[in-house]
Amino acid sequence: MVRKRKFALAGVVASVAGLLLSLVSAGVSSAHGAALMPGSRTYLCYKDGRASTGQIIPQNAACQAAFNQSGATPFYNWFAVLRSDGAGRTQGFIPDGRLCSGAAQIYNFNGFDIARADWPVTHLTSGATIQVRYNKWAHHPGRFDLYITNSSYNPSQPLRWSNLVSTPFSSVVNPPQSGATGSEEGHYYWNAQLPSGLSGRHIIYSVWTRSDSTETFYGCSDVVFDGGNGQVTF
Template sequence: MRKRKFLMFGVAMAAGLVMGLVSAVPASAHGATMMPGSRTYLCYKHSRASTGEIKPTNPGCKAAFDKAGATPFYNWFAVLRSDGAGRMQGFIPDGKLCGGNATVYDFSGFDTARSDWPVTHLTAGRSIQVRYNMWAAHPGRFDLYITNSTYSPTQPLRWSNINSTPFSSVVNPPSSGSVGSEEGAYTWNATLPSGISGRHIIYSVWTRSDSTETFYGCSDVVFDGGSGNVTY
């Protein structure tokens, strides 16, 4: 009987600990581009070892890890501002676009200007199926922007480096897969800008229509005739 009591006490303590951890997770919507992959998503995907640990080998991902540790990797879907309300220039400071000037987790390591982040190979003018993770499902608008000829991978990203008109916009696109999983995603077809080549950033903004929460993200791409393959 004594052993049984101790066993039941241990189970209760474990259950309480799990519930405490669950309740500590922020109750916010989350998401990020998976195709073309955002910096946070591709760094998480490539750096996660079979043991679950984060062990980056890509130089850009390792620099981000060295700055802020593993937390922003495990929370790759949480580059957000709860008070964003769709605001961009004048709200997110120059040089902090990729990290969204986030206040929940430290994504500032992903703002580092460098040319060795994981990159998705694309073809200008072609149509792609965009996949945007829905860690939590909410209505809203998705806008994709492309950097202009002033962009340099080795210089901090500024609003002046991004075309002011999105090349793709969609409201409440269809979704598939399970909410709260890596497989769950919103999908839509987007025609990539034509007449461009070399390295660029596709900048994504997801603005919820049921709150002021807004998500920001950088996807490093190179227009070289590719069809979506990723180089780490």
């Protein structure tokens, strides 16, 4: 009887372990990257909220609002704002007001669509050249396009496609990469010249289109053009 119980317990442990492994693998396989510089909302809110205990405890008020709406899961999965059926589509595919969440299917990123003027922000200089860094949680070939908001953008209103300049200010295909895939530090990188004549708060909107599948990644990076050189304010 004791031996049977031991075998039964071992079977349960193995089953649970297998289930956990499959869940973790599913999460990683569907999560591939986001902007590190200038940091995306999801990444900077993860950085803001990550406690030494591993919990997500937001300090920034906008990150807290996102947490209240969407919970902790999208913070841990900051690299998973994607549409598996995106195929590089933008306007007419992702609805107005859902740009920052990418109308994502896997995790609930809706909290990151909240219109606020106090998201963590990267300080930049209009017209300057910066090194863009985009995390490679998983490596995929493809094209990166960066858009900037126009003069109609108002942080207190939901982001619409009409708030973006229609032509990307930076585009690159299969840029070089550095660091380990599947780590926070691993990333693609390239130099981009920022648009000139801008001041105040804006959003840099990123679209990463895989060339080996229809999967497409979307992201909002809140920036302020005030003469900065990439400093982040939480």
